[in-house]
Amino acid sequence: MSADLRAARRRLLLDSTGIAASAVGFALVFGLAARNADYSLVEASAMSVIGFAGAAQFAAVGYVAQGLPWLPIVVLTFFLNARHLLYSASLAPRMRHVPLVHRAAMAHVLTDEAFALAATHFHRIGRVDVPGYWIAAVIGVFIPWNVATVAGYLLGGAIPDPAVLGLDIVFPAAMAGLAVGLMTGRREVVAAAAGAAIGVAASLLFGLSVGIVVGGLVGPLVAIAMPATLAHPGEAPAPRHGNELHPQSPLPLGDVRLDEAIDEAEADAHPKENLAPIAPAPLRTLDVERALQADEDSRTEEHE
Amino acid sequence: MSTDLVLLAVLMGAVTYPSRALPMLAPGIERLPARALLYLRLVGPAVLASIAASQTLVATDPGGGQQVVLGPQVLGVGVCMLIVWWRRNLFLGLLAGVVVVALLRVAGVG
Numbered sequence: 433m434s435a436d437l438r439a440a441r442r443r444l445l446l447d448s449t450g451i452a453a454s455a456v457g458f459a460l461v462f463g464l465a466a467r468n469a470d471y472s473l474v475e476a477s478a479m480s481v482i483g484f485a486g487a488a489q490f491a492a493v494g495y496v497a498q499g500l501p502w503l504p505i506v507v508l509t510f511f512l513n514a515r516h517l518l519y520s521a522s523l524a525p526r527m528r529h530v531p532l533v534h535r536a537a538m539a540h541v542l543t544d545e546a547f548a549l550a551a552t553h554f555h556r557i558g559r560v561d562v563p564g565y566w567i568a569a570v571i572g573v574f575i576p577w578n579v580a581t582v583a584g585y586l587l588g589g590a591i592p593d594p595a596v597l598g599l600d601i602v603f604p605a606a607m608a609g610l611a612v613g614l615m616t617g618r619r620e621v622v623a624a625a626a627g628a629a630i631g632v633a634a635s636l637l638f639g640l641s642v643g644i645v646v647g648g649l650v651g652p653l654v655a656i657a658m659p660a661t662l663a664h665p666g667e668a669p670a671p672r673h674g675n676e677l678h679p680q681s682p683l684p685l686g687d688v689r690l691d692e693a694i695d696e697a698e699a700d701a702h703p704k705e706n707l708a709p710i711a712p713a714p715l716r717t718l719d720v721e722r723a724l725q726a727d728e729d730s731r732t733e734e735h736e
Numbered sequence: 737m738s739t740d741l742v743l744l745a746v747l748m749g750a751v752t753y754p755s756r757a758l759p760m761l762a763p764g765i766e767r768l769p770a771r772a773l774l775y776l777r778l779v780g781p782a783v784l785a786s787i788a789a790s791q792t793l794v795a796t797d798p799g800g801g802q803q804v805v806l807g808p809q810v811l812g813v814g815v816c817m818l819i820v821w822w823r824r825n826l827f828l829g830l831l832a833g834v835v836v837v838a839l840l841r842v843a844g845v846g
Contacts, residue, residue, distance in 0.1 A: 450830035475741035483748035492748065502744050510751040515783065521759035522779040525766045532761065539757035540749075544787060551780040598838035601792075601809045605816035605833040608788035609826045612817050614781040623778040624785035631786030635794040636802045643794070647786025652778035656771065 437557060444553045444564055447610070448572030451545045454602035455573050456580040457594035462489055463584020464591050469497040473585050480581040484541065484574065487641070488512045515645045519547035526560045534562060541569035545603075548610040555614055619655040627651025788813060808840035 459480065466476035471493070479489050488509040495505045519542055527535055549568035554560055584591055594600050615621045631647025638646070759765060768776075792813045795805040816833035820826055 447826040450827045453830070471741060472738040474737055474739055475745070478739075478742040478745035479748070482742075482745040483752065485748060485752050488748060488752070492744065496741065496744070502747065505744065506747045506751055509748045510755075513752040514755050516752070516755040517759060518779050518783055520756055521765070522776045522783075524759045524762065525768070525773055525776060527760055528766045535760050536757060539760050540753060542756040542760075547780075548784050551784075555780075596841070598812065598834040598836075598841065601812040601816075601833055601837050602830055604788045604791035604809070605813045605830055606826065607784045607791070608813050608817045609820035609829045611781050611784035611788060612820045613824070613826070614784065619778060620781045624781040627782030628785040628789035631790045632793050632804075635790040636804065639802060640790050640794060640796075643790050644783065644786050647790065648779055648783030651782025651786065652775045655778050655782070656775060 437561065440553060440557045441561070441564055441567060443556070444549060444567050445571070447549055447552070448568060450602065451549060451568075451572045451606050452576040454599065454606060455545065455576040457597070457599035457602065458486060459577045459580035460584035460587070460591045461594060462486075462493070463581040463586075464588060465490065465493045466581070467585045467588060469493045471496070471585075473582065476581055476585050477578065480578045483509070484543070484577070485509060485513050486543070486577075512641050515544075515641075515648065516542055518645070518648050519544075519551075522551065523547065523554075526554055530560060530562055538562075538565055538569070541574050543569070543573055545573045545606065548607055552610045552613040555616070619658060622658050623651045623655035625651075626654035630654075808837045808845055811840065812837035 462480070463476055466479065471479075479492065483489055483492075491508055491512065492505050495508075520539065523542075527538075530538070546565075546569035549572055550565045553564045553568060557564075611624050615624055627647040627650070629647075630650045631643050633643070634646035635643025637643070766773075792809050793804055793806070794802050797803050812833040815836050816829035819829035819832050823829070
């Protein structure tokens, strides 16, 4: 393991500590709420281990206490957690070399916090780090959430309100701080700013769950639509035909700056360490002759 | 000890898991068009900022509607962002944010 990776994991662990504090604060309250709603300890723990869906768990506690049927609770859970599709889709291109079974297990512990920590960590080191993902998702969130659920249930009324200690801002502050870590270019900044503005507006209109998803979906579109001159000010205008600079590219984008951004995205999906150098193929005489003939044909066509 | 709600937990997990797993398990997602890959790369900052801004600025009023709130949490989150941007240290940022909010609340603000 390289020194850089070790340093990145140390930093991830430190970041996870802050996230864990937030998870502990809210899971303590969840444990207490579950106890007040007449859950047994096994039921409260099952919610945290199997469901592992913070906001939906709190909603379920309220609905179960009111005697609501299970179907609306399950449907609500689906919609509350639909935003995980975004997280999973965002991580997926980088994960293609991770074995399927690992990915299936990793998916169960994918939460807001795990995504934020893992995405920032991957971005920092420029590739996927499976142990890093487990640090973020399990050490940072899953274990603290589940231990604190049990503690909250057992400690009962001795639990202080997280808001009194200022812990209620840890979650949004952590999300904001981790977003700052991902803002490495103007497009990322625009995506974040647009996501925030649109998320707030949509939350006011449709509620938080919908607003967050709308912000996450539309923010990147605004960033992609941003003119290349705004994305890279002070640089020479891009040639109109990107293929002139990227003859190997089959994409007739006509915007070399967007090309570069896309190249970066593709590089994310195809980490460098997986790109084995291509051995030069032994050319046979026939291949050379065909190539020369094709070249001559194309020159003839140009003259004509 | 009752275990009736364990089944509800399983059902909740069953409807949550697909949204977490499907894109990650889908074959060939890395072969999406390049613009789609760029879009997915930008989802991270957009959705995290959306969560942070919505959770900080929007609150549910007693009537069930949403309203904008400008309390100590806005300053706390702002302080955290500044420190993360300046020092590249999330833990320090969170600590400072929590302290700011706790002090403001002790002082009766918010």
